[in-house]
Amino acid sequence: MSSASTHQPKILVAVVGVGLVGSELINQLLSIPPPLSPFKLVSLTSSSRSLFTGKESPIGPNDSWKSLLASSKAPADLKALTEQLKQLVGEKERVALVDNTSSEEVAAFYPTWLKEGINVVTPNKKAFSGDADLYSKILSASRESGAKFLNEATVGAGLPVIAPLKELLATGDKIIKIEGVFSGTMSYIFNNFSTGTPEGPAFSSVVAIAREKGYTEPHPADDLNGFDVARKLTILSRLISSMPSGSSLPSLQSFASVQTASLIPPALEGIPTGDEFIKRLPEFDDEFAKLRVEASKENKVLRFVGVVDVAGGQVRAGLEKYPTDHPFATSLGGSDNIIMFHTERYSPRPLIVQGAGAGAAVTAMGVLGDLLKLV
Ligand SMILES: NC(=O)C1=CN([C@@H]2O[C@H](COP(=O)(O)OP(=O)(O)OC[C@H]3O[C@@H](n4cnc5c(N)ncnc54)[C@H](OP(=O)(O)O)[C@@H]3O)[C@@H](O)[C@H]2O)C=CC1
Numbered sequence: 001m002s003s004a005s006t007h008q009p010k011i012l013v014a015v016v017g018v019g020l021v022g023s024e025l026i027n028q029l030l031s032i033p034p035p036l037s038p039f040k041l042v043s044l045t046s047s048s049r050s051l052f053t054g055k056e057s058p059i060g061p062n063d064s065w066k067s068l069l070a071s072s073k074a075p076a077d078l079k080a081l082t083e084q085l086k087q088l089v090g091e092k093e094r095v096a097l098v099d100n101t102s103s104e105e106v107a108a109f110y111p112t113w114l115k116e117g118i119n120v121v122t123p124n125k126k127a128f129s130g131d132a133d134l135y136s137k138i139l140s141a142s143r144e145s146g147a148k149f150l151n152e153a154t155v156g157a158g159l160p161v162i163a164p165l166k167e168l169l170a171t172g173d174k175i176i177k178i179e180g181v182f183s184g185t186m187s188y189i190f191n192n193f194s195t196g197t198p199e200g201p202a203f204s205s206v207v208a209i210a211r212e213k214g215y216t217e218p219h220p221a222d223d224l225n226g227f228d229v230a231r232k233l234t235i236l237s238r239l240i241s242s243m244p245s246g247s248s249l250p251s252l253q254s255f256a257s258v259q260t261a262s263l264i265p266p267a268l269e270g271i272p273t274g275d276e277f278i279k280r281l282p283e284f285d286d287e288f289a290k291l292r293v294e295a296s297k298e299n300k301v302l303r304f305v306g307v308v309d310v311a312g313g314q315v316r317a318g319l320e321k322y323p324t325d326h327p328f329a330t331s332l333g334g335s336d337n338i339i340m341f342h343t344e345r346y347s348p349r350p351l352i353v354q355g356a357g358a359g360a361a362v363t364a365m366g367v368l369g370d371l372l373k374l375v
């Protein structure tokens with residue numbers, strides 16, 4: 001085989017989190033024919049178990065990775081994993097850890113991994129939208145060791161959002177405003193719930209379907225409270241604020257600093273499990289139906305949008321009404337995200353990115369795309 005990848009040491013990949021996105025990522029990664037693949041899958045960690053094979057006997061496409069992991073006796077242990085991966089980082093070997101969880105505990109390990117020269121690739125928003133201190137530790141650890149952190153799938157899932165934003169900024173364009181529908185869940189919910197007519201499906205029923213389709217966060221309240229959108233806006237804002245032209249943006253201590261209008265009825269705040277939350281939601285269907293009637297009286301639809309207004313120095317997320325002929329009303333379907341970049345160059349017409357913004361296949365594609373950037 002004359003592929004360049006056969007002449008370069010393969011990137012050793014450890015996957016943490018084997019849920020919806022994690023499983024799909026492993027399947028996509030293992031479907032690259034081994035001689036052509038630039039990767040060796042050397043470790044898997046679920047919330048309870050871990051499997052470490054080392055680079056001499058990586059997990060291959062013919063292995064049943066689920067059975068291998070299920071039969072492993074080793075408990076999940078991120079400190080032990082760090083020690084194992086440290087041994088693999090060498091002059092020629094490169095190691096990438098893929099975090100497919102939504103765990104803060106896993107996110108807190110990024111500075112350690114990066115310092116050890118382990119690249120971090122992830123769709124998990126927690127680290128980049130959480131406490132500013134963790135974010136700055138991630139930046140400095142990456143600078144110190146040269147290991148990269150890549151998080152394209154944190155915003156718009158597989159859609160190119162982070163990469164074009166970085167390119168706009170790096171080439172000297174100035175961002176005026178980014179606005180759009182950033183949540184696949186909220187998009188699915190309102191594309192189906194609010195179509196401009198006073199009638200339609202019950203709010204709780206479309207939320208339940210969005211969950212079944214794999215669009216929601218592990219706990220759907222994390223979508224409905226607007227925090228998922230606030231996290232995505234924080235990730236974009238922090239990239240913009242790193243440039244002098246973004247200095248008018250407020251410096252966000254965390255996603256909680258974003259002005260966010262939650263859709264969670266107060267009585268459902270703090271419900272610990274997603275199942276219970278979904279069970280109680282029908283109690284509030286009438287309240288949501290009223291919002292739909294009000295919007296339809298104005299010939300409008302409801303959409304949950306996010307805005308990073310650089311010129312106005314504001315970052316906000318909330319439910320808005322749009323005329324039935326607005327692109328947010330006419331051009332979105334399924335879990336579509338639409339992201340409009342208004343910049344000095346892309347003005348008066350914005351650069352627009354649109355397509356499925358949630359779901360296992362497209363999210364895993366975004367993660368695998370980031371892994372391929374390391375090659
Ligand atoms: N689904 C989507 O469309 C998108 C998801 N994302 C992000 O991708 C990530 C994964 O989402 P998704 O796959 O849908 O969620 P899932 O709940 O299906 O998967 C998350 C997995 O992480 C595991 N996990 C939790 N804590 C740990 C830990 N400490 N160590 C190892 N594994 C752990 C859970 O294991 P267990 O089941 O045993 O608890 C679970 O299987 C999230 O951060 C989400 O925000 C981003 C874009 C789109």
Ligand SMILES: N[C@@H](CC=O)C(=O)O
Pocket residue numbers: 154155156157182183184185186215216217223228357358359
């Ligand atoms: N729950 C999120 C998943 C992607 O980030 C969404 O609905 O957009």
Ligand code: NA
Pocket residue numbers: 152153154155156157158159160161162366
């Ligand atoms: Na993306």
